[in-house]
Amino acid sequence: MKLTLTAVALAATLLAPLAHASQDAPTAHEQKALEIYRTAISMRTAEGFGNVPKLANYLAAEFKAAGFDEADIHIKDMGETAALIVRYRGDGSSGKKPILLSAHMDVVDAHPEDWERDPFTLIEEDGYFFGRGTADNKMGITSLTSNFLRLKAEEFVPNRDLIIAFSGDEETGMVTTKALANDFRDLTGAEFVLIADAGGGALAEDGSVLSYNMQAAEKTYVTFEMTVTNPGGHSSRPRSDNAIYDLADALKKIQAYQFPVSSSELTRTFFRKSADQAEGDLGKAMATFAKNPNDAWAVKTLRSYPEYVGTTGTTCVATMLKAGHAENALPQTATATVNCRIFPGAGVENTLNTLKEVVGNPAINWTVTYEPTESPASPLRDDVIGPLTKAVHALHPGVEIVPYMESGGTDGMHFRAAGMDSYGVSGIFMKGSDVYAHGLNERLPVKAFYDALEHWHILLTEIAG
Incomplete structure (x- = not known):
């Protein structure tokens, strides 16, 4: 489907119910998410360009416009990069500590002259969104941000605080990640962490669903x-x-x-x-x-x-x-x-x-060559796997939830090392042949974009509702 952006009032944008991506026209919420996605992709947030604070300030403005208290929005500048922390206050009825939601604003750089399309312009073509960060990790940023805005407009009150923690150098030194896990613990302390930069669904080449993989440890x-x-x-x-x-x-x-x-x-x-x-x-x-x-x-x-x-x-x-x-x-x-x-x-x-x-x-x-971070495996918690299963089965009934250990590295290692169980629970379902993260012509299936939005909406309302 061909998508266009329309200028609509925030309340009208967010109060409409989320529809399935198979509909001919995107819902108002989906349009707002696409606007955030497009804007995030346009910012070259790779190391050396100093654009991460620009993205953090853009997102902070979106949260303020949606009604989040300025006192609950924190931009932590660190050199040329930054971290963003946003607290969605709950009513405390669960009696439990907050849940932290992790994604990263930075990307691996892309040289426009090497790409078939401008990597910093979101382009929809042949059923895909093309651009640097479409999968890693501007999709995670968009999913969490847009769902915070939507839930706020729906007047959803979680039974515990939900806290967004966006890092700004996950692809390089992870200085902001370490600070989020340790130095800013008064703002980010949580019972466990849900990571939008890991996990997700595996599709066969014919498009059939193989499994949903939940990251629970990192080497x-x-x-x-x-x-x-x-x-x-x-x-x-x-x-x-x-x-x-x-x-x-x-x-x-x-x-x-x-x-x-x-x-x-x-x-x-x-x-x-x-x-x-x-x-x-x-x-x-x-x-x-x-x-x-x-x-x-x-x-x-x-x-x-x-x-x-x-x-x-x-x-x-x-x-x-x-x-x-x-x-x-x-x-x-x-x-x-x-x-x-x-x-x-x-x-x-x-x-x-x-x-x-x-x-x-x-x-x-x-x-x-540098100080490594050792982190333990996170336990397979029922209070995470249960809501995650509901979110996955809402779109893909009966799919197996498979926990796995990451051989690469994500922000989760630092949260685990700081004593917070962490789980990669991305809403993206992709074929192996579509994975171009860090490479040329990075892309994300259009359907995966809209399904991931719904995945996170269900997950957040189930896990804190």
Whole structure:
């Protein structure tokens, strides 16, 4: 359907009931959401452009216009970026702490000259919305913002406070995320966190629904540098020891090593529920691992699939090399970068010690490139899964809710590390072939946009109604 924006009064925009996206004309609420989406996409909120505060101020103005008290809207400037906190006050009838709602305003940059369309102009074409951040994560920003506006207009009173916490540098240093989880805890303290930047529905290539995946844990992301030094010398006078050869020997040992199998209630549940969707040996291995994580055949089979090896334990892999200073000189230094995704509870220090033991060369110097954040897995809470199931089944009846552990990194790691259970519960349903986040020509199916709006409306009213 072809959508256009119309200038309508805020009350009229928001009081209309939400309709299904299959209707010929968008509802007033959907139009307002599209306006927010379009505006957010137009702002190049990548690192170095200083536009995150601009987006935060735009959103703050929308909340004020919708009737949110200015005292409940906080913009926290931090260098060139910012965080936004908005509290939707409840009546306290649940007697429970608030629920925090997380998304991020920044994006990975896009160079217009590389794209087929302007990445900072929202374009609808062939059933998709194109633009940088259409999926990651301007959709999350739009879903939460527009539903706060809609619920306010509907005079919805939650039974506990709902708090939006939008970070401004999730794609880079996560400084604003750390501040939201720790420094601004007087504004963001919550019983648990719902994350709009993770989770979501998986579609088969024919469009049929496979499952809904709820993120409940993240592996610890850490990068080590291992450096070999040597006196070097003239290349015409080779010596028995060589920094590059010594480093290569160490890397071959890391390549051959597999970390011990790790599992948790979360990962076993993931494999048990995923087994029916997989075919042949993969499905059998998933089911077997769920019952017995130490089954050698199941472990070997799962670890032969790059998309599942990380769910069976810690992984470490060489990703970069730097060595030598001249083509006619023996290398004085050789450095390799080793990136690890550590299973929750395994520990950064234990992983580094394991790598040192595997390499067996005490002359190698190891450094951590930055301070990693270790976070525990979140428990599978009924008070989250129940409302989430209702929201998912309202649009996709009977779909399985599958909890999973993220091998990448989201804001959730910092909230979990700060003691707040966190769950990725995006409303987006997509095919794997439609995922272009961080890449060229990022896109989101138009239907996914409107369905995600409804997903969040149902989820928020169920979980705090």
